[in-house]
Amino acid sequence: MFDTIFDSTAIGLNIESALIAAAVALGLGIVIAVTHMITTRTNKSFLVTLATLPLLVMAVMIMINGNLGTSIAILGAFSLIRFRSIQGSAKELLSIFFAMTVGLACGMGHVLFGSVITAIAVVAICFLSWTNFLEPNRCRRVLKVVIPEDLDYDEVFSEVFKRYTRRAELVRMKTVNMGSLYKLTYDITLKHGVKEKAFLDEIRVKNCNLKVLLSQPTLEEEI
Numbered sequence: 001m002f003d004t005i006f007d008s009t010a011i012g013l014n015i016e017s018a019l020i021a022a023a024v025a026l027g028l029g030i031v032i033a034v035t036h037m038i039t040t041r042t043n044k045s046f047l048v049t050l051a052t053l054p055l056l057v058m059a060v061m062i063m064i065n066g067n068l069g070t071s072i073a074i075l076g077a078f079s080l081i082r083f084r085s086i087q088g089s090a091k092e093l094l095s096i097f098f099a100m101t102v103g104l105a106c107g108m109g110h111v112l113f114g115s116v117i118t119a120i121a122v123v124a125i126c127f128l129s130w131t132n133f134l135e136p137n138r139c140r141r142v143l144k145v146v147i148p149e150d151l152d153y154d155e156v157f158s159e160v161f162k163r164y165t166r167r168a169e170l171v172r173m174k175t176v177n178m179g180s181l182y183k184l185t186y187d188i189t190l191k192h193g194v195k196e197k198a199f200l201d202e203i204r205v206k207n208c209n210l211k212v213l214l215s216q217p218t219l220e221e222e223i
Helices: 015-039 044-064 068-083 090-107 111-130 158-164 196-206
Strands: 140-148 165-176 181-190 212-215
Touching: 015 044, 015 090, 015 111, 044 090, 090 111, 140 196, 158 165, 158 196, 196 212
Parallel strands: none
Antiparallel strands: 140 181, 140 212, 165 181
C-alpha cells in the first residue's frame, strides 16, 4: 500500500514519477502552511517557506540517491542555514519538522504515506490547538512584588493570599536598591472568579504602592 512510486529497476529517474512526487510535495506543503496559518499567528514569508520546503527537501533526497559524499555536503549546507537563522517558537519548529518529514517521504517516492501522515497530523494539530485539551492551568500566575526592607515578607501578604489564592509559594527573594528593598517572586494559583484588579489593589496597599507584576508563567518580565 505504501510502496514507493519510483522504479528501483529503471536506469535513472523517471520524469513522470518525479513530477508526481513534486506535485504532491508542493500540495502537502501548502496544506501544512494553511494549517499553521489558521492555528498560529504568523507572517507570509514563513508560510511561503513552509509551502515550498517539502518540495526542496524532496529534490535534495532525489539528488542524494544513496550517494554518501553528496549527503555529507548537503548536511554541511543545512548546518550553515541552521546557525545563521533565528530560533523560532515551538509551533514554528514543529511546522518546519512537519514539512521536512513530508519532503523526505515524497523524496523517497512514498507519496501515499506522506499524504496519510499529513492528514493525521493536520487533524491532530487542529484538535489540540482549538480545544482545551493539554491546556495549562489558566489560574496559575507569577507574582513579582517589591516591598520595603522594614516589612516582614513572610507575613505581609498572608491575609491577601488566603482570600484570593488557592496556593501561594515564595520561590525567589533578593534585595535591590542597595538592600533597601526586597523583590519577591511568588508562584500562585488564583481562586476561580477572582478579580485580578482587586487582588493587585490589595497587594499595592500592603507594599506601599511599589512595583507589582502579575503575569503568566511563560511571560515573566523583570520589574
